[in-house]
Amino acid sequence: MTESTAGPAARTRPARPRAVLSVLSREQLSPHTVRITAGGPGFEALRMNEFTDKYAKIIFADAGVTRTYTLRRADPAGQQVTIDFVVHGDAGIAAPWAARAEAGDVLTMSGAGGAYRPDPDCDWHLFAGDESALPAICAALEALPADARGLAYLETSDPGEYLDAKPPSGVEISWLHRPEPGRKPGLLAEALLAGPWPAGRADVFAHGERESMKAIRRALKSRLRDGDQVSLSGYWAAGRTEDVFQSEKREPIGKV
Ligand SMILES: Cc1cc2nc3c(=O)[nH]c(=O)nc-3n(C[C@H](O)[C@H](O)[C@H](O)COP(=O)(O)OP(=O)(O)OC[C@H]3O[C@@H](n4cnc5c(N)ncnc54)[C@H](O)[C@@H]3O)c2cc1C
Missing domain, CATH: 2.40.30.10 (Translation factors)
Structure with missing residues (x-):
């Protein structure tokens, strides 16, 4: 990996x-x-x-x-x-x-x-993120070839949220709703564990609230195989300004 x-x-x-x-x-x-x-x-x-x-x-x-x-x-x-x-x-x-x-x-x-773009050599793509990661996920979905396959778990407060990108038909989109950002840090990880894990090399892009990303990191441990690729980090942390969030990356609480 x-x-x-x-x-x-x-x-x-x-x-x-x-x-x-x-x-x-x-x-x-x-x-x-x-x-x-x-x-x-x-x-x-x-x-x-x-x-x-x-x-x-x-x-x-x-x-x-x-x-x-x-x-x-x-x-x-x-x-x-x-x-x-x-x-x-x-x-x-x-x-x-x-x-x-x-x-x-x-x-x-x-x-x-920047650090990521979808790897065409992987067999399928996994996206997981909240509203803060939607722009990067949409940009990635637009960059995928028409025959790409994958799963996208998107966490949002707005039932009316829409995807500002046309994903390839082989990418299945799952919207996960919660009342407020940062309140259900296990939501994405639980969906990911309950969902399918297709065969072949996975290319993972997971970004969003820090605790949510820690939960995904734990969930991925039972799923990832040799050859899989992962881009995973917090984009923000509940209760922290970005200055505090960035400075905490050097402390145990900030490690995703
Ligand atoms: C590589 C990268 C790319 C990013 N891309 C985007 C992007 O395209 N769009 C985007 O909206 N964000 C994006 N973010 C996240 C954004 O940088 C943070 O949300 C940032 O903290 C917002 O700054 P602020 O001044 O509004 O709030 P801050 O002053 O940093 O924080 C004030 C309060 O608001 C809370 N807060 C911060 N962000 C959120 C949020 N998303 N939802 C709910 N509460 C929040 C904090 O926990 C804090 O309590 C990205 C972050 C990274 C590292």
Whole structure:
């Protein structure tokens, strides 16, 4: 089994150039998700990569902090990025910003990082994640060949949540609902254990709330075989700001 995890750039790396973009539009994708499209010549400061989970660090200059977001779409020709923000209430910096963003607002970021794209040499694909991972999962589903096979377990608060991607017909989508994010950390792992595990090499992409990812890690122990591939990490942690979540990665509680 090989493993890759998306994560923040190592501390020793030189600072990446900052891309200063202008918000072009805000769209309410679902009750708890807002899509921001931003662009402009500042796009040239972003270095694109081939990964479907490519992400950028959004820099909030006033607060001097960063928040990590998947680039759901990046269009070098049009110099535009599209980011889907989970709007999780008034707490935090990024989500409240996205909920109120207007055309012309400045959006500064650096990137892109990334570590995963679906491996065409694997026999099937397993996706598991919550709303925060939906953009990366949708990007991966779009990158799959038409004859790809797989399972996707998607955890959400919104019964009306929809998939902003057309998966191949061989990928079975299961929506799992809970009242609030972070309240049922066993939900994805239980579904995964109760579900089928097709034969052949698996390519696993699992990201979302930290405790939920720990439960998936435990569940996968009885499932994974030699040759399977895994991309598994927390994207956020209940009750933690991103700064605390990132710093805890060096402590036992932060290890997924
Ligand atoms: C590689 C990577 C890619 C990511 N891609 C995306 C993405 O495309 N879209 C996206 O929405 N998020 C994404 N995330 C998660 C996002 O970085 C965090 O949710 C981040 O904490 C949001 O910052 P904030 O300022 O809104 O809240 P913070 O200030 O960090 O936290 C404030 C409070 O809100 C809670 N909180 C944070 N996120 C959530 C959530 N999703 N649901 C409920 N409560 C939450 C925290 O636990 C805390 O109590 C990604 C994370 C990583 C590491």
